[in-house]
Structure formats: C-alpha cells, structure tokens
Amino acid sequence: MCGITGWVSYDSDLRQRRDIVNAMTDTMACRGPDDAGTQVEAHAALGHRRLAIIDLPGGKQPMTEQTASGPVTLVYSGETYNFTELRDELAGLGHRFRTDSDTEVVLRGYLQWGEGLPEHLNGMYAFAVWDGREDRLVLVRDRMGIKPLYFEPTADGVLFGSEPKAILANPLAKRAVDADGLRELMAFTKAPGWSLWQNMSEVEPGTVVTVDRRGIRTRAYWTLRAAEHTDDQDTTVGNVRELLTDIVRRQLVADVPRCVLLSGGLDSSAITGLAAAELAREKEQLRTFSVDFVGQEEHFKPDDLRSTPDSPYIRDVAKLVDSAHQDVVLDPAALSDPAVRAAVITARDMPGMGEMDNSLYLLFKAIRAESTVALSGESADEVFGGYAWFHDDAATTSGTFPWLARYAGLDRTSMLSTDVRATLDLPGYIGDQYATAVAAVDHLDGESEREHRMRTVCHLHLTRFVRQLLDRKDRASMAVGLEVRVPFCDHRLVEYVYNTPWALKTFDGREKSLLRHAAKHVLPESVTNRLKSPYPSTQDPGYAAALQRQIGDIRRDDPVFDLVDRTWLDEALRTDPAAMESTTRAGLDRVLDLHTWLDLYRPSLLL
Template identity: 40%
Template sequence: MSGIAGWIDFRRDIGTRSSILRAMTGTMRDRGPDSAGVWMSAHAGLGYRGLDTGAPGGSGNLARVEFGDAAVTLVHAGPIYNLRELRRAVEAAGTRRRAESTPEILLETYLRHGERFVEQLDGMFTVAVWDGRHRRLLLARDRLGLKPLYYHRYADGVVFASEPTAVLTHPLVTARLELAALPIVLQPRLTRAGETPLVGLRELAPAELLGCTAEGTTSRRYWELTSAPHHDSFDKTAAHVRELLEESVGRQLATGVPGGAMLSGGVDSTSVAALAAQLLGGGGQRLDTYCVEFASDPSHFTPTELRPDVDAPYAAAAAEFLGTRHHTLTASVEDLLAAIPATRRARGLPGWGQFDASMYLIFQQMRERSVVALTGEAADEFLGGYPYFFKADRLERDTFPWIGDGPRLVDYLAPELRDVVRPAADERDRYHDLLGQVPRLPGEDPADARMREVFYLGMAGPLAVILDRKERMSMAHGLEVRVPFCDHRLVEYLWNVPWSMKSAGGVKGLLKAAMADLLPPGTVNRRKSAYPHVQSPRYDEALIREATWIVNDPASSLRAMFDTARLNGLIRQITAGRMDSELPGGASPAHLLIQLVELRAWIEENKVALP
C-alpha cells in the first residue's frame, strides 16, 4: 500500500461516517492507483490506497483480527524488505490465523511483540494500528523518514494520513498558517523533524512511534544513531561500505518488480545503478536508467561550484559502460512551468518550483516502464559530498554550514512580523537545538567532533528536503522510488567513519574506493555535481514577474506580510544581476524567490487562512 488514512474519536460514534474517510483516501488516488479500502468501527476508521509493485505478499489491504467485541486492525504504506524473515517468525510462533499478505504478517508481528514490533521492520514505511482491546492508536514511521505521515490531534481524537491534503479534507481540520512557521516556509531546510507550516498539523518524525489514547499522546524514538570509535582500516572500511550498499540494493530489488534507476553519471547514482545492473543481469534482466537535461543548457548553462557541468553526457557514458537502456528527458521551460501546479498538488505544502517540476517530469517518464525504481540520493549527506564540507571558514561559523551568506527571505517580512518571528534568533535556536541532539563520542578530537556535528546538521532539514521531494514527486505518478543509501545499517556504519577516511582522495573518496571496479573512469574522475536546475532567463523572468506582483499588488494575499520597499529592493538587485552571494543549495539569485511564489500559490490554492 502506498497511502494510508485514519480517524479515531474516543468519545463519539463515527461508525456511520465512512464517507469522510473515503474522501480522505480519495485525495491520494495517484499515490495508490491499484486498490482502495476503508474499515470502520464505532470509534475508529482506517483506510488505504494501494500500489501493486509485484512484491511478495501482494499490494494487500488492511488486516484485522477479532478478539470478542474488540478488533485489532492494521494498515501500512511502503515496502517491507524483510517480509520473508517476518513470515518465518510468524510461522515458527505457530499462529493458526492466515498470515500471507504484508499487513497480515505485520499484524501478527504486532500481536507477538506489542509496540516494539516496529523495531523488527526493515523498509521504507508508515504503519497504523488500532488496538480495540486497549482503545489505542499506534502510528510509526521508518527510521530515515522515507515515507510521510501527517496527523492532527484534537480534544477527542486524531486524524492522520500520508498527505496533508488528505488530513485537511476532514471537516474537523482547518488549514491555518502558523505564524511561527514562517522561517521554515521561506527556508524549508531549517525545518525541525515533525514541523509543518499549519496550525495543529504535525508530521511524524523519522523513527517516531506515536501512541494515542483518550487520556493523551505519547511519543518515543525507536531508533537513533550511536557514536563509537571506528577501528577498521581504510581498505576494510571501503570493503564493508561496498558490502552494505550491495546488500541494500539487493534487498530493495527483491521486493518489487525491478525496473529503473536514476543515473546522472555521478558516483552516487552510478554506484547504485551499477549494483542493480549487475544483480539484474544475473537473472537475465536489463536495467532502464534515466537522466534529465534542459533544452536551455546549450545556450544558458554556466558552471558553478555545485554544478560544474551538465549531467547528460556523463550519464550516457555511464549507461553505455554499465549496459543499461538509457533514457534522457529534455525539459523546456514551458514543460517546467506547466508541471508546477501538479507538483503543488502532490505536496499539499509549499513546493520548490522548477526543482520539483524536473523531478516530477522524469518520474512521469519512468512510470511508463517501471513501478519500482532506485536513486542514489542521500549519499552526499552521509559521505560529505557538498563543497561546504571542505571549507574551513564555513565549518567554523556558529550556524548552519550549508546556509550560505546570501539574503534570507524571512528578513524581508514586515517589521511587525519580524518582531514576532525574530528571524536571527529563530535560526540560532534551531541550530543550537540540533547541536544539543548530536550523539557525542567522549574524548573525540575537537576537529572530528565538529565534523560529526556538521554531518548531523546536514542529516536534519537538508536531507528531509531531498527525500520529501523524491517521495512526493514519484508517488504523484504511482512510482515507488527507493533509496539504498538510506539503509539504516549503512547509515549507522558511516556515522562513525571519520571524516579523514570519508574524504581520503577527495570528495567521497571512500565511496569511489569501495565501488572503483564497477565505475567508469569518467564517473570516478568527475567533480561533484548536484541535481540539476534550469538556468534560463525565461524562468527567472517568470519568477521575478510573479514576485513583483506578490509584493506590490493590493490583491495579493501576501502583500501585507512583507516590507514592500525592502523586498522591491531585493528584486531589483536580482534583476540587475548585482547579487553574487552564496545561497543554500547553490541556487541562482532569482531562485531565492521560489519560496515566496510557492507560498502565495499554496495559500490561495488550498484556502489557507492567514494569522
């Protein structure tokens, strides 16, 4: 299953209100186009949308076991990679109940282990269990937060779903912008786990287990990183990274119809594609690989530190080396602009404009041939692939090293809002809050301890941004894209590998050493290049035009929220090409306006009430 929803009310009888739950699941039909269902009882309702990936256990539906007048019911979304092991454990326990589908096996695992059952699961998933015996709801999310789950707790119950739009469909939930959330709306990389821009709407954090009863709500993390000394040699470390990544790719290919992989020609995506091609080739299958380029590249591409070259030639060369069937999507500015409204619907929250649109379009192409695909994303966050990892002055700053030195949109709020939001203090508080969460290693060298902090900061908001984009844009097409670098065993191991070893030989030298025999020379020698963005005056002009209207037109819903004179000054500076500051993610100056444009569209399209 690929989308779940639910409504629990501990006091009122909702047994005849199934139409509400059907409306909620109906908003997620793209996420799960193959099946749908709803189960209702007097105080609980669960629903799902299903995607058939051809995995063992089928796409399934919800599972339920009756205990006299009470029932225990479970729904889940996303693949479980260790389903065979779970099934064997269930069979060994001797249950007489049928346990063949994925939700049936998960439910039996819950009945054996209670809430600790989630610790037995390996995959990218969310799961909901209504235990009628104890009138308790359990919600859980996978360790790295690869699948989303949002919830709204009200006095008598809770509403939850895989997408914000589904939660907002419920008549008890109102879409209202949270004033204190403006910093994360205008810079989503600052978002703490669980935060959303809406009053009363929370997202389950990675590795969070939430329990809800009539008496209240409890929450705990069932998995977290642990710091320990690393004793392996460089060669042994590289070999173990290779082993863990190969096992991760193998598990993820084994639980679905193998089809495609993203391939940029960089070391991350090529490593995943190489392993997948090798594993599939042993079974006589051939991997399809995909890359995106822009029609404007020949005329307007300019090398930058984060994007020194265009992906397409490197991807084609890597595909030829690996023997994959390769497909290149050439997107025009018109294609991107036409896709952006659909990307907003896929998110249900403010989006990322062209950064979402290009990924939406390539996933649309991939879905024509595949239901399951792989990506090399997240390697930069775990292995240190971004330029800031190598800049001493950035690492020494008492703030987020990825944030750059350019202007922040939040600083252009109207004075009365700035006094409430306190942008500088908010950023400082978020930074120090995360530093307080870093798993420390007693006695660690100060330089190594700082790099541990830097990795932790990058694995918070910035990692969530790229994982969210991948998940929302792929599921908008009913495509399940899996992330082998987010295997928790690999993440746990890499967490304790020292920076000197990760960077030996240059950017991601450890990964290159681990994968050298499977990578083409062009990939091994290529400089780091981030996911591409369009460089086109026409796109920039569209952003500037929209931002100018937002700031100046009395009909604009956001006009009163910003300091008109100061923001106009920033727009003029961008238009004149007089801004050369470094922006987060290596964005172009005009792209700083994306969050402003997307905020306005989200508010108006979703009828979000302003504070």
C-alpha cells in the same frame, strides 16, 4: 507504497461519519491509484489507498486479524525489505500466512512483538495499527523519515494521514498557519515534528506514537548513537561495498517494472552500476532515466555549484552498464507551466523549491509511464559527507547550520516584506534550532576537537537536512504514483558510516572517499573522478522571463502581497532575465509558490 489516513474518536460513533473518512482517504488517491479501502468502527476509522508493488492480488488493505481478544487492523505504506526473513521467523513461531505480501508480515509482526515491532524492520514505512483488543492506535515511522506521517490531536482522539491534506479534509482540522509554521518554511532547518499547519505534527523518524483514552505518548525506538569504529581502511571500504550490494539487491525486489534515477554523479551512478550487475544475473536489462534541459549541454556555463553538465557522464555510465536509458528533456514552458506548479504545491501541501520541484515532478511523471519503482542516489551526500560545506572550515565552525553558513550572504527571504521579516525573526529562530540540534548529538569520550565537530556536522545532516530532501522526493514521486527507493538510507549503512572517523571518510583527500572506493568496480573512470554536482537546474533565461510574466499578471490585491515586499518585487520584474542573479530568480519562484499555495489552500495566516 501507499497512502494511509484515519480518525480515532473515543466520545463519538464514527460509523455515522463514513463520508468524512472516505473524503480523507480520497485525498491519498495519487499515492495509491490501484485500490482503495476503509474500515470504520465505533471509535476508529482507517483509510488506505494502494500502489501495488508486491503480491499484487494479496496485499489489499485495511488488513485485519481477528484474535480471541478482539480485532487488530493495519494500514501500511512503504516497503519492508527484510520481509522474507521476518516471514520465516514468524512462521517458526507459529504464525500462518494467507498472502505473500509484506503487509501481512508487518501485521503478524505486530501480533508477535507489539510496539517492539519496528526494531525488527528494515525498510521505509509509515503505518498505523488499530488494536481493538485495547482500543489503542499505534503510529510508526521508519528510522530515517523516508515515508511521511502526520497527526493532529482532537478533543477526544486524533486525526492522522500520510500527508497533511488527508487531515485537512476533516472539518475538525483548521487551515491555519501561524508564525512558527512560516518560520520553519523560510528557515530551512527542519525542526523535529514540524508541520506548516497549526496544531499538526509529523511523527518523527524512528518514533512510535501511541494513542488511547489516556492521551498521546511518543517513544523513540531509534536514534543515531556514537560508537567506536575499529575497522581499518580496507575493511571499512569492503564492508561498505558489501552493505551497498545487499541493500541494492533487496531494494530491487518488486513485482512491477523497476528503474534507476541516473544523474551522472557518483551517488546515482554507484546505484546504477550495482543494480545493473544484480539484474544481469536475472538476464534483465536495467532501465535508467535522467532529467535534462533544452540546450543545457551545448550552452552550459560553469557556476559556483556546477562545474560541468551532467550529460557526458550519464552517457558514460549508461554505456558501461548497457542500460536502456532515456533522457527526459524539459523546456522553460514546461517548467513554468502554472498547472505543473499547482500540482507540485498540492503534492507538498506547502510552497516548495520552485523550478527544482517542478522538474523533479515532470521527471517522475515521465518515468511513471514506463516504470513503477525507481531507485535513487538521494542521501549519499549526507551519509558520506559530500557537500562542499562539509569541507569548508568556515562553514563547519560558524556556529550555525553549515548549509546556511556556506551561503550566508544569500538572503532566501529578501522577497518578504519588512514587517513579516521582523515578525518571523529568522536569525533568532535559526539560532534556537541550531542549539537544540547540537544538544542532541551523542559523542564518544576522548574525541579530538575535529572529530567532535565533524560528528556534529554529520548528525545535523542526517537528522535535519536530509529529511527536507526525502520529503520533497516522496511528495513529487507519490503525486504520480511512482515509488522511489533510497538505498543510502538503509539504517545499517547509515549507522556504520556515521561512526566511521572523518579521516576515513576523506582518506583519499576528497569527498565521499568511502563510497568512491567501495563502488569504483562498477563505475567509469570519468564518474569516479568527477567533482560533486548537485541536482541540475536550467540555465535558460526563458524560465526567469516566464516567472516575470506570470507574477506581472497577479492582481495587486492578491493575498501574496500581505507577505511580499512590493519594492523588491518591482525591481525583480524590471531585471533583464539574461542578467538575473540566481537568488533573484529563486525569490520570484518563491513568490509564485506562495501565490499558488494561498490560492489553492486559502489558509488563515496568524501573524
């Protein structure tokens, strides 16, 4: 895992701008604490920060191959899980390798297959190739969008980086945010290619972006397509089990300490059980980590999202697989620490999810002291249909994104001023995004009305909802130099389960039937039967009280009040923290996130 950045300029000599290239590269230091490298030519500059995972001495970047027609240089972030097979295939085609790294496999794969390379890759990756033979830049992002990659066109080329901060370090990039940027920030629909920053875009998942003197072109090399599923129930469960076993085995490959994130839910417990079984064959004990909050189990109160605390289930799994387990226990002071919030906002380059981001960052920071690679259960709900709204007819037939319909009465923008809300017109924006998202779904002829609807719902989650969570997890983990792998995002599993009929996805009358039965051989009965419970959140009123104190200290002429409704805020500050509704607390979190972001980035708001 690493951070990459670069600058292509066809009308100037970048060898005179090495200081700027170095500054862009330095912004990626957290993503790559182990090494740094830049390569600057007349019209192309590439920067790399490395987190060494495989072939620690041999994977230095940028990596260049001198060909008879000119140099080809790669900067690469991520992991290619099938690099061993690809290496053998390329060796059979005449390629000779100098290292044992997957980076060299990707470079030589490009030399062999050109822009057709990504179709051969299984993994999570974002990389850039400067092809000096044709003065062409090629940007590639993995199929599910696990690894981030952004670009911004310039008058004579392009800027790119793993994160917006790398691009913003170049004086050609303007720190401006317009209404479209804020709309998506508030709407939670993950518009394709969206970046908060004006003129900047994401490389979309499953996409190749090519830059040359003629301009910028994009090509999708992978999309979710409908295909007939002919396997019966037992065969389907067996195939899911075999796929997951192979995926976890591949994703445990590393030359550094590994662990699993364990929440006590079905998803992370399945990964834990499969990983423990694989490491047992290597005579190695699995390490597991969980996040918890002071007094959470003792004083837990069921709510609409969480019916039980996580801790008892975590203990059941850790005992069954005999993992070396560690709980990372947080208190309100740690969660509300302004320095933590600033670190999270800096990691994301934008306001985020408040306490839930802060706790994830602190969990990853603690894990990084013990491990460099962690496997996560992220994305199983999107793949297998785990969220409550998948099983709520009112949400799936609402005519909007189901995750918004499920909580239609909860206004996530209530803290914004009337003028800002009117300018953004979020209902209209969300309606447009939903229409665009539904139009992109491929269907089979003859699908029943319900199957047609549920395929659409699954597609929305796999192309919209999941990308928000993957981005959050990548930024929080890479901010501390931790590589988090997501087995449930393997495209083979995604394609197979996506095309499984909804009746098979719910054959036992519950959510995630396929996963539950495919992994039950490595799960305790308590977890097999547990209801879905989302990522944990503290119930301690001390956190809300800390938010109130910090907001009360903000100057009344602070730029955040150009966005926030003062009447709403004054009422929220008078509310008893112990009686505060979750939506009010979330609004306070967003106000502090906005304040911190405005203070750190000083953007021009073009509303």
